Amino acid sequence: MEGAALLPRSQLQHAIVCTLDEVQRTARQRGWLAAAEVLSRAQRGARTLPSAERRFFADALHQMVRGLRRLRYLSGLADPGASQLYLCWLLDTWLGDPQGPPAALRAQAEAAGLRVAEVAQRRAAVEPPIPIDRLGTALSYPDWLVRLLSAEHGPEVTEAILAAQNRRAPLTVRVNLLRGPREALQARLAEEGVVSRPGALAAGALVLDTRINVYGLAAFRQGWMELQDEGSQLIAELVAPPPGGLVVDACAGAGGKTLALGSLMGNRGRILSLDIDPRKLQELRRRARRAGLTNVQARCVPPAGPPVDLLRRGADRVLVDAPCSGLGVLRRNPEARWRLSPSDPVELAARQRAILAAYAPLVAPGGRLIYATCTILREENDAVVEDFLRHHPEFRMVPIKEILGGERAARLGDGERMRLLPLEEDGPDGFFAAVLRRT
Ligand SMILES: C[S@@+](CC[C@H](N)C(=O)[O-])C[C@H]1O[C@@H](n2cnc3c(N)ncnc32)[C@H](O)[C@@H]1O
Structure with a gap:
């Protein structure tokens, strides 16, 4: 788990403990989706704090929610309370420091019923190299998820993925080309004191090296950029909208991909x-x-599929950015690992097949259907595409190397489909995409 570098003032600690308590209570009573809402609300409420405290508040809560299983284990208690979990989180970090925990923290922990020496022993038992059967405890994930991922990706890759998903995501933005090129955005950000560098994968990406509230920047308010992971940006590049073409974004949500396509x-x-x-x-x-897009029309559709009168002619591109288990973006949703259940991927795959089949008829002959997810399971990715191709012989795969070029495509998978694994702390989220052409 990432670190608590300092011991903050007691009111802040109190707010953190109270929020964790409420999150856990809500999760027990109303489920993890409701608990995630509590977490977001608390974070919004913390906006008034000085920036260092606001960051500490958010980091502490995210890391504790992710780390619940590990922290419960470290505590050695059957049912540790929020303040004991918080102290375990602080101890966990400090025990990785050569100087060990400060005396004040030790005293606080002992007074709360934690035996610091025993916490240290338990912690040593889940230090690397971690046997696969301890991975769930060590990195704080449910065992079913560890088993599922290691059956597919092997134990070493699984450990790398799970460790990376316990880290903070890089702060990546996408330039809005309607406002100007990436270099111009970089210069504007520099004027606001933000250091950035071009992303390694996506053509419009800048990675911000200055940790800052992006929403407060003038460059953001004036529509120059959006927060968007490089993997997500690459999906818009793979759609490769033709000039003047008609593009359907079938599962548009709040518009991450729509905005990138618009740019x-x-x-x-x-x-x-x-x-x-x-x-x-x-x-x-x-x-x-805000982005200055004038060619976007948003329309609510029924879950069964598009209304018959939706289009007068076939679309050049139909993007299906399907609802999925989100295993490629776990680091962005600290509660997701506790919210998901083993039956989710199977149920989601059935929905994904149905959505893809419902939107395929909108594609014009010669047009393309792009299937994308932010998960890393074959069942929701390649298996959905293969099932679709079996039932729709009028569609053929377009290798992504034909769209992005061989060198770039090779960094995203096998050159045929995009398969990004979220293995690296500074790397992209996990995404999948396949491009299919209607013959
Ligand atoms: C992965 S999210 C989309 C994210 C979005 N494309 C973006 O880039 O920000 C999947 C979306 O599919 C929507 N959805 C679920 N079932 C659907 C259906 N049958 N038809 C259309 N959209 C659906 C969900 O409401 C959700 O917003």
């Missing part, structure tokens, strides 16, 4: 953004306005 299309052609959730589409419209 590539430069307000020429048309984007039809669909979703079953009207609140997400409202957010999409707001973001499209």
Whole structure:
């Protein structure tokens, strides 16, 4: 787990403990989706704190929610309370420091019923190299998830993925080409005191080296950029919208991919953004306005598929960015590992097959259907595409190397499909994409 570098003032510690308590209580009573809402609300409430404290508050809570299983184990208690978990989290970090925990923390922990020497012993038992059967405890994941991933990716890759997903994601933004090129955004950010460098994979990506509240920057408010992982940006590049073309974003949500497509299309052609959730589409419209996009139309659709009168002609591109288990973006959703259940991937794969089949008829002859997810399971990725191709002989795979070039495609998978694994702390989230052409 990442580190608590300092012992903060007691009011802040109190707020952290109270929030963790409420998150856990909500999770028990109303499930982890509701608990995630509590966490986001608390974080929004912390906006008034000085920036170092706000970051400590967010980091502490994210790391503790991710680390619940490990912290419970370290405590040695059957049912540790929020303050004991918090102290275990501090001890966990300090025990990795050559000087060990400060005397004040030791005293606080002992007074709360934790035996610091025993915490240290338990911690040593889950130090690397970690046997596969201890990975769930050591890195704080449910055992079913460790088993599922290691059956598919092997124990070493699984450990790397699970460790990386316990880290903070890099702060990556995408330039809005309607405002200017990436270099111009970089210069604007520098004027606001933000150091950035081009991303390694996506053509429009800048990675910010200055940790900052991006939403407060003038460059953000003026629509020059959006927060977006490089993997997600690459999906818009793979859609490769033709100039002046008609693009359907079938599962548009709050518009991450729509906005990236809009940036590539430069307000020429048309984007039809669909979703079953009207609140997400409202957010999409707001973001499209800020970006200066005038060719986006958002429309709410029924879960069964598009209404028959949706299009008068076939679309050049249909993107299905399907609902999925999100195993490629666990680091962004600290509670997700506790919320998911072993039956989710199977159920989601059935939904993904149905959505893909429902939107395929919108593709014009010669047009393309792009299937994408932010998960790393074959069942929700390649298996869905293969099932689709078996039932739709009028579609053929387009190797991604034909779109991005061999050198770039080789960094994203086998050159045929994009298979990004979230292995590296500074690397992209986990994403999958396949491009299919209607013959
Ligand atoms: C992975 S998210 C989309 C993320 C979005 N494309 C982005 O880049 O920000 C999947 C979306 O699919 C939507 N969805 C679920 N079932 C759907 C269906 N049957 N038809 C259309 N959208 C659906 C969900 O509401 C959710 O917003």
